[in-house]
Amino acid sequence: xxxxxxxxxxxxxxxxxxxxxxxxxxxxxxxxxxxxxxxxxxxxxxxxxxxxxxxxxxxxxxxxxxxxxxxxxxxxxxxxxxxxxxxxxxxxxxxxxxxxxxxxxxxxxxxxxxxxxxxxxxxxxxxxxxxxxxxxxxxxxxxxxxxxxxxxxxxxxxxxxxxxxxxxxxxxxx
Amino acid sequence: xxxxxxxxxxxxxxxxxxxxxxxxxxxxxxxxxxxxxxxxxxxxxxxxxxxxxxxxxxxxxxxxxxxxxxxxxxxxxxxxxxxxxxxxxxxxxxxxxxxxxxxxxxxxxxxxxxxxxxxxxxxxxxxxxxxxxxxxxxxxxxxxxxxx
Numbered sequence: 001x002x003x004x005x006x007x008x009x010x011x012x013x014x015x016x017x018x019x020x021x022x023x024x025x026x027x028x029x030x031x032x033x034x035x036x037x038x039x040x041x042x043x044x045x046x047x048x049x050x051x052x053x054x055x056x057x058x059x060x061x062x063x064x065x066x067x068x069x070x071x072x073x074x075x076x077x078x079x080x081x082x083x084x085x086x087x088x089x090x091x092x093x094x095x096x097x098x099x100x101x102x103x104x105x106x107x108x109x110x111x112x113x114x115x116x117x118x119x120x121x122x123x124x125x126x127x128x129x130x131x132x133x134x135x136x137x138x139x140x141x142x143x144x145x146x147x148x149x150x151x152x153x154x155x156x157x158x159x160x161x162x163x164x165x166x167x168x169x170x171x172x173x174x
Numbered sequence: 175x176x177x178x179x180x181x182x183x184x185x186x187x188x189x190x191x192x193x194x195x196x197x198x199x200x201x202x203x204x205x206x207x208x209x210x211x212x213x214x215x216x217x218x219x220x221x222x223x224x225x226x227x228x229x230x231x232x233x234x235x236x237x238x239x240x241x242x243x244x245x246x247x248x249x250x251x252x253x254x255x256x257x258x259x260x261x262x263x264x265x266x267x268x269x270x271x272x273x274x275x276x277x278x279x280x281x282x283x284x285x286x287x288x289x290x291x292x293x294x295x296x297x298x299x300x301x302x303x304x305x306x307x308x309x310x311x312x313x314x315x316x317x318x319x320x321x322x
Contacts, residue, residue: 002270002304002320005317008264014277016276016277020258020259023280030194071224072224145176
C-alpha cells in the first residue's frame, strides 16, 4: 500500500479515531439550535399578541398586545374598555415600563388629555356610556438596546377611583 | 458597546454553525446556496447593526469581526491542539481506488459527488485515485496512482 500523504494519519483521518471525530458535540449543538427554533415557534421570543382581561362590576378592560418582544420590533397594543355602568371620566394609568426603551409612534384615537402622576403616564378618555365600548390603539417600536423585563401595568380609573388593573411584565430579547 | 457585543455573538454563532453544518454544505455553491448566502448575510446584518446607519456603527461591527477573525486564526496557528476544534481535520474518502463508504456517509457525500469532484480534476475513474482527502475547507484533494 502507498504511503499516506504528509500530515495524514491513517488512524485519525481514515479510521476517524480521536476526539475531533466524536459526533456527539456536533449533534448536541444542532439539538440546541433546533430547541431555540422550536421555542421560537411556540412564541417564547415573541411577538404574537395575547388577550388579557381585567373585570370589575363597572367595566371590563381588554388588552391585546404581545408581552415578549425583541429589539427593533414594531407592535400594537389595543385596549378595549367595555362600560357595564356609566363611566363619567375614563382614565388609563400606565406604569413607566410602557414607555421605557420604546418609541411610542401613535395614539389613536387621540385622548382628551395626557399627563403624569407619580411617575405614571395618564391618558384621559372622558365619558363612556353604559353598554358601550371604547377602543384605543397604541403603536410602539422597541429600542434595539432595550433588553430585560419591565412591569407594564395599566389601570382604569373613573373620576379618581380605581376600577381595575391589568398586571403584566414585558420581556425584551436582544 | 452593544454593537461590539452583538458582533462577538454573531461571529461565534456563525463560527459554530459553520462547524456543525458539515463540510458538504461548505463545498457546494449551487444557485440555491448562493441565494441562501445573501439571505443569511441580510439576516446577520440586521441583527448586528439593527437601526444604526452610522459610519461609527459600521466601523465597530466590521472591526469587531476582523479582530476576532485574526484572533481565531492566531490561536489556530499558535496552539496546535486547538486546530481540530477550530478548523476540523481532513478525512480520507478514497484509499487505493476504493471509496471509504463509512467516511463518505459521515459527511453526507455520495459516490456521485465524489466522482464529480474527481472529474473536475480530470480524473475519469476513481480506481485511478490513490488517495482522496476531504479537506477542512470542504474541497476534495485527489492524489493519482503513480501508474494512472
